[in-house]
Amino acid sequence: MQIWQIRVWGLVQGVGFRPTVWRIATDAGLAGEVLNDADGVLIRLACTQDQLDRFTRDLRQQAPPLSRIDGIEISVGSNQAAIEGFVIVPSKSGTARTGIVPDAATCADCLADINDPKNRRFGYAFTNCTNCGPRLSIIRAIPYDRPNTAMAAFAMCAACQQEYDDPADRRFHAQPNACPDCGPALLLVDGEGEPLPGDPIEAAALALSEGKILAVKGLGGFQLACDATNPKAVALLRARKRRAAKPFALMGKDLEQIGAFAELTEATKAALTSAQAPIVLARARQDGTPLATGIAPGQNRLGFMLPNTPLHHLLLNRVNGPLVMTSGNLSSEPQVTGNAEALARLDGIADAWLLHNRKIVNRLDDSVVQIVGEAPLVLRRARGAAPAPLQLHPGFAKAAPVLACGADLKNTFCLLKDGQAIVSQHMGDMENDRTHRDFSANLALFSKTHDFTAAAIAVDTHPGYFASRIGREFATERKAPLIEVQHHHAHIAAELAEHGYGPETPQVLGIVLDGLGYGNDGTIWGGEFLLADFQRFHRLAHFAPIALPGGEKANIQPWRNTFAHLMAVFGPDPLVKIEQKFGALPVLSDLKSKPLATVEQMIDRGLNAPLASSAGRLFDAVAGVLGLCFDQIEFEGQAAMYLQRLAEERPDEAGLYLIEPSPVIHWHSLWTGVLSDLKGGIEPATIAAKFHNSLIALIADLGSKLSETHSTSTIVLSGGVFQNAVLLNGVEKLLTAQGRDVLVPRQFPINDGGVSLGQATIAAALGV
Known part of the structure; x- marks a missing residue:
């Protein structure tokens, strides 16, 4: 018998990891303890070597669905005093190394709860458990505990507290845990902020059926909804939103409903029903039920998603068909997140506002993927996917911390630290002042939650990029080295990093086709064949200028x-x-x-x-x-x-x-x-x-x-x-x-949304 200390790294907080450890240990009759800290999860276990081997095997095999184990380190415990029973102890703070888990779509168990008239959460729009619900959208700090989230404003009732405290309950330490008696509440209001009569969901559904436009406070921001089969409503939304032709995103109640309008392959269904619940581009059915012609003018693809919160499920259950569910903003602006902001900025667009009183701490757009060759291709990485860290090749483990500021279009930034790359959620085009503020706010949050201080800052070589200007200012203020990275080189490095290549990898051929990127000869590139690794590149061929x-x-x-x-x-x-x-x-x-x-x-x-x-x-x-x-x-x-x-x-x-x-x-x-x-x-x-x-x-x-x-x-x-x-x-x-x-990238965008990852790994490989 030995006292072992087991350190688990990865996405292991806020996903039901500690109760899983508790269950495996108690089922095996082992004594010890488990806790969250800034590094991840720490376990002390009294057992034999054989029992330890079985425990770690079971832990990997039975890890919660939203978790990701990046590493397990085992050592002999410094305290060999006898311990009895197995307990979950309070979290400890410290230098942050654990990742923030992405928001996750409503799980089947919670969906059953809100649809069961006998359940105390019947019809409750904020139902969640450790296997689903908000994370990044509500978090302010690590560890991911309730006081560090937007749920700190809601004291749990006795029934919710009992679930929260019971390791055998799937809501054990589910930080957003709540019910109608103690949690956030819905409110439907008019443009003056005055409550409208009736049940908010029922009244909202009625408004949609009447052709009205509804502003819905979603998981990471407001959305604008209307009946997708009503041409007048869709045309009105286009006119009010000043969005002449760009396709609208759609939300369908279930796969059967979506399948009436779009061709669904097995890969498409898998993407739609994943915990990320992204918008998935699918070919429109030629023989399908018609949608309003203004949904996707001139296109043969429709961008569909399934409901990703209980609120969306409840709303879609009360309307007859799919809804337009597009970002709540004027075109080119970031979506709004606050109630007062929504009433002000969406005035003249929406007819009614479906609000709630849980604060959106961090703005999140919907993720977007399409299926190419029966595999997902990420076009926008946000809700459900960001900011899950990428575990890099071991060759990056000792690299100094790097901040990479990304590109100007589809901007993300990347923090590289302790052998991981943390790429932010999609923030949009940096030409908008509100996106600049988003960049600064998100960088402050990520730096705080990951205890991050940049030793070097990487930017695109383009002299006019707003993101590069911000990076140069940071480098000057913090007296940190500035590394300028050629745009297409960063594209290649991002894919090498995603696929597990290390700093010393041999050169590969990169074919990068895009709109514009600043070349190292001072001209504009965009049709490039480059021989490249993480440290250098050589232009072999290109489209004629x-x-x-x-x-x-x-x-x-x-x-x-x-x-x-x-x-x-x-x-x-x-x-x-x-x-x-x-x-x-x-x-x-x-x-x-x-x-x-x-x-x-x-x-x-x-x-x-x-x-x-x-x-x-x-x-x-x-x-x-x-x-x-x-x-x-x-x-x-x-x-x-x-x-x-x-x-x-x-x-x-x-x-x-x-x-x-x-x-x-x-x-x-x-x-x-x-x-x-x-x-x-x-x-x-x-x-x-x-x-x-x-x-x-x-x-x-x-x-x-x-x-x-x-x-x-x-x-x-x-x-x-x-x-x-x-x-x-x-x-x-x-x-x-x-x-x-x-x-081909599968986890990060093939477009400029992945550039920050490439910038960060190039800077790290250069050893600055």
């Missing part, structure tokens, strides 16, 4: 990119030459209405027309020539999304345009082929499919050749353009068929 006439305007007006590409291929006054060769094409008359003389002069003189190897702008240019979003896009990626949708109308046998793979990829044959097809009356859908097929073949061919030349079989695919499911699936399949090991 094409002017962005008007600078930022070229990011939102596809016609500018169409003209710039045509001018790059056909030279000065390209429309005359094109008309002479291909005849009168619709795109020519559309372009003639634009100020082409001025634009051509800008390109010739290099005035506000920077060169960029951008893959994103190539998609815009091709979309423009097909008349898709020709004048202007309403949201990022709109033209490319329309182009993908068009391509999916045609089979793979549409053919392709032959593009020569070379260190600098030019588009002469592509544009000659596209214009020839337009002249020949080929349908736009076929041209879109041929464009995708051509790009897939080009990328796979060049990628395979470069990987062979540079003796690496590992190829990383990253960048926002790879959110295109047709492109990603096609390239991955071809490269895999050619024997390459293809890495």
Whole structure:
């Protein structure tokens, strides 16, 4: 018999880990104790070596569903005094090393409670247990105990306290534990904040059925809801929210209801029903029940999620169909979180407000994924996923703490400490002042909860990024080294880190396709083939640089990119030459209405027309020539999304345009082929499919050749353009068929939401 000390690291607080330890130990007749502290969970156990081995085996096998064990360290206890029985002792504070567990969707047991008329939580919108409910959205500090959360304002009644104190109860130390007698309460109010009559849920459901717009206080922020089958309600929401075309997120009651509108594969169902309960992009059913046409204009995918809180379950049970459930804000702003703020900022948008009196401490958007090749691809990592830490390769264990500030679009930051990377929830685009405040507030919280002080600060090399400016200010204030990381290098490093590669990993081939990233030669990159590891990179090949006439305007007006590409291929006054060769094409008359003389002069003189190897702008240019979003896009990626949708109308046998793979990829044959097809009356859908097929073949061919030349079989695919499911699936399949090991991110976004992880690991690998 020996007294052992067992240290467990990972996501082990607020998930029912201590009662699991208690149950395993008491079932085995072992004596000891378990407690939470800033490092995770600490166990003292009196047992033999054989009993210890069985205990640790059972602990790993029977760990709670929301937990994650990153490590177990066992040592002989310093105090060998005899102990009797097994007890759970109060938490201890100290230097924080344990992670904050993400919020989790309502579990089946709690859902049964709120639907059972005999249960004391019947119809209660804040029901939870250790297997579900709020975490990050309500936490203020570590350890994750009730006094450190928004639930500190609610004293438990005797019945809830008994559950909370009983290790055999699934609500043992469930910090948000509450019931109708002692917990948060709902209130439905009008625009003046005056309560509306009736049961809040019943009255809210009635308002939705009448075509009204409802502001709902969700888990991490307010949402705007309306009947998704009511065209007038959807159009009204678009007008009031000033959101012209971007698709709305939808919430369905269950898989059966969602399946009436969208095609559900097994992978889609698994993502929808996971504890994260993200928005999942699924193909709209052609034979399905119709939704309002304004839900996702011009798209063939719908973004559906299941209810993720008891409040959402109760509301969806009382309406006849799915609801629009979009973020509660004006377009481009972060969603609001406070009751007073919601009444003020959503005035003129909502008709009624479904409020409650539990504070949202930390703003959280809904996570978004799509299924590509029967595996999830993360587009936004937030509610349900963040901020679960990533356990890095052991080679990062002794790295000094690094703060990485991320990119300007889809911003996240990353804290690297003790061999872990903690990536924040999605915060949005840094052009908005409210996002800046979110960044600062979240950084303060994460630094506090993880006892984090940066020894170095990593930023993107782009001189104009707001996130980089913030990082430079931090570095100056704290007298910490500043590491500038090239944007596409960070994309590659993020995937290497996610897949468990260490600082000394051999170089891999990274193919990064996105809109814009500042190159190390001072130009704009975006179609890149890089040989890279964590410490260095070398540019092997890239898309030909094409002017962005008007600078930022070229990011939102596809016609500018169409003209710039045509001018790059056909030279000065390209429309005359094109008309002479291909005849009168619709795109020519559309372009003639634009100020082409001025634009051509800008390109010739290099005035506000920077060169960029951008893959994103190539998609815009091709979309423009097909008349898709020709004048202007309403949201990022709109033209490319329309182009993908068009391509999916045609089979793979549409053919392709032959593009020569070379260190600098030019588009002469592509544009000659596209214009020839337009002249020949080929349908736009076929041209879109041929464009995708051509790009897939080009990328796979060049990628395979470069990987062979540079003796690496590992190829990383990253960048926002790879959110295109047709492109990603096609390239991955071809490269895999050619024997390459293809890495695609599965836990972190393939877009700029993962850049901070790459920045942090590069800085750590450099040893600064």
